[in-house]
Amino acid sequence: MEYEEPKFFHVMKYGIEADRDVIDMVSGNPDWEPPxxxxxxxxxxxxxxxxxxxxxxxxxxxxxxxxxxxxxxxxxxxxxxxxxxxxxxxxxxxxxxxxxxxxxxxxxxxxxxxxxxxxxxxxxxxxxxxxxxxxxxxxxxxxxxxxxxxxxxxxxxxxxxxxxxxxxxxxxxxxxxxxxxxxxxxxxxxxxxxxxxxxxxxxxxxxxxxxxxxxxxxxxxxxxxxxxxxxxxxxxxxxxxxxxxxxxxxxxxxxxxxxxxxxxxxTEPAYYAEARERLADRIDAFTEALDTAGAEYARPDGGFYVLARFDGFPGTMENVKRLIDEAGVAGMPGDTFGTARDDWIRFAMVTPRSLEAAERLVDYFSEE
Amino acid sequence: MEYEEPKFFHVMKYGIEADRDVIDMVSGNPDWEPPxxxxxxxxxxxxxxxxxxxxxxxxxxxxxxxxxxxxxxxxxxxxxxxxxxxxxxxxxxxxxxxxxxxxxxxxxxxxxxxxxxxxxxxxxxxxxxxxxxxxxxxxxxxxxxxxxxxxxxxxxxxxxxxxxxxxxxxxxxxxxxxxxxxxxxxxxxxxxxxxxxxxxxxxxxxxxxxxxxxxxxxxxxxxxxxxxxxxxxxxxxxxxxxxxxxxxxxxxxxxxxxxxxxxxxxTEPAYYAEARERLADRIDAFTEALDTAGAEYARPDGGFYVLARFDGFPGTMENVKRLIDEAGVAGMPGDTFGTARDDWIRFAMVTPRSLEAAERLVDYFSEE
The missing domain is CATH 3.40.640.10 (Type I PLP-dependent aspartate aminotransferase-like (Major domain))
Structure with a gap:
């Protein structure tokens, strides 16, 4: 098996090297305090x-x-x-x-x-x-x-x-x-x-x-x-x-x-509840903005991620890079995750800037 | 492949459960301070x-x-x-x-x-x-x-x-x-x-x-x-x-x-030198006692271990357990390490009681 630089790192690197502010919604790294x-x-x-x-x-x-x-x-x-x-x-x-x-x-x-x-x-x-x-x-x-x-x-x-x-x-x-x-x-x-x-x-x-x-x-x-x-x-x-x-x-x-x-x-249950609620709030704000942007999505029942599909903008690596350069939001191409969602983009909610990212997406897709 | 409780743990457990003081020369765990x-x-x-x-x-x-x-x-x-x-x-x-x-x-x-x-x-x-x-x-x-x-x-x-x-x-x-x-x-x-x-x-x-x-x-x-x-x-x-x-x-x-x-x-070179010299001193004391006990050994050029062979006392698991019970010293049976030294016993020098262990071996084999 040959080593393939995982797409995660490829996209993150592209985002870091971009000539503008980019909100990283690529990795599954929590951004909050440990216990x-x-x-x-x-x-x-x-x-x-x-x-x-x-x-x-x-x-x-x-x-x-x-x-x-x-x-x-x-x-x-x-x-x-x-x-x-x-x-x-x-x-x-x-x-x-x-x-x-x-x-x-x-x-x-x-x-x-x-x-x-x-x-x-x-x-x-x-x-x-x-x-x-x-x-x-x-x-x-x-x-x-x-x-x-x-x-x-x-x-x-x-x-x-x-x-x-x-x-x-x-x-x-x-x-x-x-x-x-x-x-x-x-x-x-x-x-x-x-x-x-x-x-x-x-x-x-x-x-x-x-x-x-x-x-x-x-x-x-x-x-x-x-x-x-x-x-x-x-x-x-x-x-x-x-x-x-x-x-x-x-x-x-x-x-x-x-x-x-x-x-x-x-660690008290409150710690875990707080982290879960933080994510739920971000998911609410993000999916509300997706509605405004006219995107398709399934509201997640659990976990860190929202999968979204934008009409006429399939989630290819090329389009993910366009979103980084033109909207300042980095997500993961859907074809990273098999074949069933290859025109979708995955956004990780592990950034306090989730709402800001959603607004950037709204702006970007309403200008299109 | 079946799971075989490694002999290391088997011997260590036997030593811990023995009804007497046992000097542990089984594991390769350093007993000194980290940097x-x-x-x-x-x-x-x-x-x-x-x-x-x-x-x-x-x-x-x-x-x-x-x-x-x-x-x-x-x-x-x-x-x-x-x-x-x-x-x-x-x-x-x-x-x-x-x-x-x-x-x-x-x-x-x-x-x-x-x-x-x-x-x-x-x-x-x-x-x-x-x-x-x-x-x-x-x-x-x-x-x-x-x-x-x-x-x-x-x-x-x-x-x-x-x-x-x-x-x-x-x-x-x-x-x-x-x-x-x-x-x-x-x-x-x-x-x-x-x-x-x-x-x-x-x-x-x-x-x-x-x-x-x-x-x-x-x-x-x-x-x-x-x-x-x-x-x-x-x-x-x-x-x-x-x-x-x-x-x-x-x-x-x-x-x-x-x-x-x-x-x-x-960390300065002195830290590593001190650890190496500590081991060398233990090896000196231990092998000197082995001479007195009439054991065969090769003085180690490096590492933590001394392999020794006692005449008429092959390093089987049974004899290793006897040494634990009767001499209060725990080593590893030679057949743990292939076939070439299966009548030898390996002693790890990672205890401050190396000299005491050697003296116990001298006493034990001179009484035999």
Whole structure:
């Protein structure tokens, strides 16, 4: 596989180098404060004796695993702390693909581009399956695509880029389909704290031995650079994932795990609520402006992103660059995310200038 | 691949649960202070604005990569910061094995057990090649083992477990053999700051496009838990390794990279010299006691470890447990490290009680 400079970096670089002020709505980096307890714990860690600076257990520090187990209501032995949700997805997908139960991974279109990338790295074959117009699960399409060759179905809820929050009844149907063809279902729930509907339910609640759940603290604690995530695996798949984790990474970074562990214990629900409401407000303001601009969009039920389509202005890389140069707003071309939204543009709401960006878009498209 | 509780943890657990005082000489965790600047930088990081808590570049923060490039005299573009030297080895070995140039990895016996583990994870076939009696490179044995199927030779210098520091002339010969069969040479130099001879020379000095060098700060800064390592690849292999790094881990942990970067800049040579001398003193005291105990050993030229053989007391797991119970000293069974030293025991000098441990061994074996 050749290295392709990810489009994210390409667009961000173009925006930075533009000869004007550009509002960055490209990356999924939170722009708000991490929990106060996280800062405090990291500073406290810096004073610990040298023994605390050495290898944590490969599966991660016990305090944090136990806190996750308690929150999730599961056995702590099922949890492996990983180098961000990215590694958790890698471990889960590897387990599905290495079992000798087929080599096909069903991925939903639009798709987070790391999923097909990881599938190919692991020697599997990604198949894109359409979703509903609003990004919701199309169970019939998944049933139709599933076959003997299918060993994995990857779900991401709340979804990047569509903002869909999958109905738990539909997830159950997908798990049943997976069971019929001996596939595993990996549910990436890293945006679970950013459910704007109140109806999100973790795939873990199904209690199925077909379900791997991944998540992390990158988004919920505004620390994408710390790399603390986790995979929750069915009992029979834990050991294989631990072996791979140890052979690839040995362990995750201990200061980061320590800080997250303390922050998870000390942080009140109000912190998460405030971050979620901040995003909801930005989404409101942004989508209202999209109405004015005459754009098509689906109001996101969760997550950080708004997908929008402007008539006569397909979301190609060329047009995304025009928007940077002529409107001063940077988004992501839709074809980054598979084929289903290739004339749309994804805007990340992780900037305090979301409203200003929306106004620039209104101005730009009303002048056209 | 089934998960096997690594023998390290098995022995450590046995030692901890023993009904007596046990001196732990099992793990390679430094027991001394990290650089003061590392603690200070980590505390300072905890105060930075939220933007500094987000994803670092996938290949690592530029300051640290530039500092490594300057120290090593190479182009910064060849450096990928990794989640410890463990990930660096994984990336380098993966690159060698995925090129379509064969599936065999030549590993030197005694062998660090992660090398065969990684080889098998990556679908390759490990072949153990003997070293000299003192652990030095046996170039003829490598020449004899190399074939069309060979795509990788892994060297570790200073060596774990033998303490050998490889002669650069012999490394050059190995690289020439590798070139003849289209193989790459990976040199893991994570113990390079613990050369007790003054003669260590990095494989990088050969300027060969066949050589991948890996290293990290786990040992040199006494921070095995931070997970900051790096791979230096020949130009033509950088992109493939970056792709794998991104798809597996996205990036390393930023607070750890930040702290190491500042510590690397601010730490005087005296810090490294002091750590090296501390180890050399422990090795002196320990090997002197081994003489008294009538044990065979090779005085290590570098690294943390002493391999010893006691007459009539082969270094099996059973005997290692006896030593824990009856002498109060915990080492590692020789068969952890391949076949060449399976009746030896490895002792790690990373405890201030090294001399006391040696005296216990003298007492134990003189009573026998």
């Amino acid at each position: 106060t307890a996280l800062r405090e714990a990291l500073a406290a860690y810096a004073e610990l004796p040298p023994a605390e600076f050495q290898y944590p257990p490969s599966e991660g520090i016990l305090d944090l695993r136990e806190a996750i187990a308690a929150r999730r209501g599961i056995d702590v032995d099922r949890i492996i702390l990983t180098n961000g949700t990215g590694e958790a997805n890698y471990l889960g997908m590897a387990r599905a693909l290495e079992r000798g139960a087929g080599s096909e991974a069903l991925l939903l279109d639009p798709v987070y581009p790391y999923y097909p990338g990881k599938t190919e790295l692991l020697g599997g074959e990604p198949t894109l399956v359409p979703t509903e117009r609003d990004g919701g699960l199309d169970v019939d399409a998944i049933r139709e695509a599933a076959s003997e060759e299918t060993t994995l179905v990857v779900l991401n809820t709340p979804n990047n880029p569509t903002g869909a929050v999958y109905d738990i009844g539909k997830i159950r149907e997908v798990v049943e389909i997976a069971a019929e063809v001996d596939a595993l279902v990996l549910a990436d729930e890293v945006y679970d704290r950013f459910d704007h509907t109140g109806s999100f339910e973790s795939a873990l609640s199904l209690g199925s031995d077909r379900v791997i759940v991944t998540s992390g603290f990158s988004k919920s604690m505004a620390i994408t650079g710390f790399r603390v995530g986790y995979a929750i695996l069915p009992d029979e798949h834990v050991d294989a994932a631990k072996t791979r984790h140890m052979l690839v990474n040995v362990a995750g970074s201990r200061p980061a795990q320590y800080a997250v562990s303390h922050a998870l214990e000390a | 003061t600047a590392l603690r200070e930088a980590l505390a300072a990081y905890a105060e930075l604005p939220p933007a500094e808590f987000q994803y670092p570049p996938s290949e690592g923060i530029l300051d640290l990569r530039e500092a490594i490039a300057a120290r090593r005299g190479i182009d910064v573009d060849r450096i990928i910061l990794t989640n410890g030297t463990g990930e660096a080895n994984y990336l380098g070995m993966a690159r060698a094995l995925e090129r379509g140039a064969g599936s065999e990895a030549l590993l030197l016996d005694p062998v660090y057990p992660y090398y065969p583990g990684k080889t098998e994870l990556l679908g390759g076939e490990p072949t153990l090649v003997p070293t000299e009696r003192d652990g030095g490179l046996d170039v003829d044995a490598i020449r004899e083992a190399a074939s069309e199927e060979t795509t990788l030779v892994v060297l570790n210098t200073p060596n774990n477990p033998t303490g050998a520091v490889y002669d650069i002339g012999k490394i050059r010969e190995v690289v020439e053999i590798a070139a003849e069969v289209d193989a790459l040479v990976l040199a893991d130099e994570v113990y390079d700051r613990f050369d007790h001879t003054g003669s260590f020379e990095s494989a990088l000095s050969l300027g060969s496009d066949r050589v991948i060098v890996t290293s990290g700060f786990s040992k040199s800064m006494a921070i095995t838990g931070f997970r900051v390592g790096y791979a230096i690849l020949p130009d033509e292999h950088v992109d493939a390794a970056k792709t794998r790094h991104m798809l597996v881990n996205v990036a390393g942990s930023r607070p750890a990279q930040y702290a190491v970067s500042h510590a690397l800049e601010a």
